[in-house]
Amino acid sequence: MKNASSIFDLFSQYGITIDDKYRISIEERLNEILNYQPSVGVFGKTGVGKSSLCNAMFGQDACKISDVAACTREPQEVILSMGTNGIKLLDVPGVGENAERDKEYAALYQKLLPELDIVLWVLKGDDRAFSSDELFYKNIVKPYIDKGRPFFMVINQVDKIEPFREWNVEERRPGANQANKIDEKRRNVAEIFDLPLTKVIPVSADERFGLVELVDSIVHELPKEKKAIVLNETRQENRSHKAKEEAKDGFWDTIIDIVTDIIPVGPVVKSIISAGKSLISSAVSKIFSWW
Numbered sequence: 608m609k610n611a612s613s614i615f616d617l618f619s620q621y622g623i624t625i626d627d628k629y630r631i632s633i634e635e636r637l638n639e640i641l642n643y644q645p646s647v648g649v650f651g652k653t654g655v656g657k658s659s660l661c662n663a664m665f666g667q668d669a670c671k672i673s674d675v676a677a678c679t680r681e682p683q684e685v686i687l688s689m690g691t692n693g694i695k696l697l698d699v700p701g702v703g704e705n706a707e708r709d710k711e712y713a714a715l716y717q718k719l720l721p722e723l724d725i726v727l728w729v730l731k732g733d734d735r736a737f738s739s740d741e742l743f744y745k746n747i748v749k750p751y752i753d754k755g756r757p758f759f760m761v762i763n764q765v766d767k768i769e770p771f772r773e774w775n776v777e778e779r780r781p782g783a784n785q786a787n788k789i790d791e792k793r794r795n796v797a798e799i800f801d802l803p804l805t806k807v808i809p810v811s812a813d814e815r816f817g818l819v820e821l822v823d824s825i826v827h828e829l830p831k832e833k834k835a836i837v838l839n840e841t842r843q844e845n846r847s848h849k850a851k852e853e854a855k856d857g858f859w860d861t862i863i864d865i866v867t868d869i870i871p872v873g874p875v876v877k878s879i880i881s882a883g884k885s886l887i888s889s890a891v892s893k894i895f896s897w898w
Contacts, residue, residue: 611637613893614862621886623878629870636865641894645837646695648719650748651729652740656763657698659812660729664822665694665840694840697723713747720751724833725825726758730796732765732789732809737799744800757828759808760800761821765789766811779814818845826850831857839895846897855898859887 611634618625649657697719730737752758766774768789773782781789789809797807808824810817822845826834834857838850863880870876891898
């Protein structure tokens, strides 16, 4: 479990003393944030590569999520951990089996969505029809997305998009013609689901392609107090400098919000703010593995 006490040790090093009556309240609020376990809902039909995507982003390959069998009516919950807290993944049953089952799943989705920090809807790159996905997204998921919940349509297995023989195995990237087809697929999915292009991310989990861009996008969309927590649970190779800086700034802003909410504005608060980047860099390096 992470603990906020190291932040107060740093305050002391900068000559900033916080009265105990304030420190207890600040520490409680920070510890609540630091020990939060994010929840990620992974939606999509069986066979789209939900397992490989989650392991490639968040887990160690020894921890595998099995695709939910068509007869299973409950989401499968698995904890994957690269950092301290772990991240809770809900592998949600896929749609499109039959009308009766889809009706049950609609109720399940509506129950789960409010509890999730991130929603990833996974499509298969070489699929040509997304009618069942489209129906559920527009009728069940979109109302929650419209309220600002972080959501991404992830096109997985793009290495299989024609002409798949162009895929550069050594460099793990598409050739020129294949890259154009992947971009075309991305724009087509954005149009079908009426999404901004930035919400549609092409990846290949098996080839470790596009994962940095997906993590960047997720961190950007998350509330500031959750950016660092989620980034801490991703694989090191998926953490870009951009995502680290954004997560660091979000954590610093969160500390300032908590401090100014509890302590009356005065010399102590001004000293913390003026310490700025040097203080928060030290704090982040003590708490999070990615700095």
